[in-house]
Amino acid sequence: MTKVVFEEKYYPAVKEMVYRTRLANGLTVALLPKKEFKE
Numbered sequence: 001m002t003k004v005v006f007e008e009k010y011y012p013a014v015k016e017m018v019y020r021t022r023l024a025n026g027l028t029v030a031l032l033p034k035k036e037f038k039e
Contacts, residue, residue, distance in 0.1 A: 002023075006020060006031070007019070007020050007021065016032060018031070019033075
């Protein structure tokens with residue numbers, strides 16, 4: 001399995017952090033965690 005390193009970008013206007021990476025197959029993945037969401 002390939003190690004994935006995420007870039008972090010903070011958006012102060014909305015007070016949220018976005019995590020983004022590009023996989024080996026070229027697919028870009030972005031994660032936007034929500035504090036209010038609980039599973």
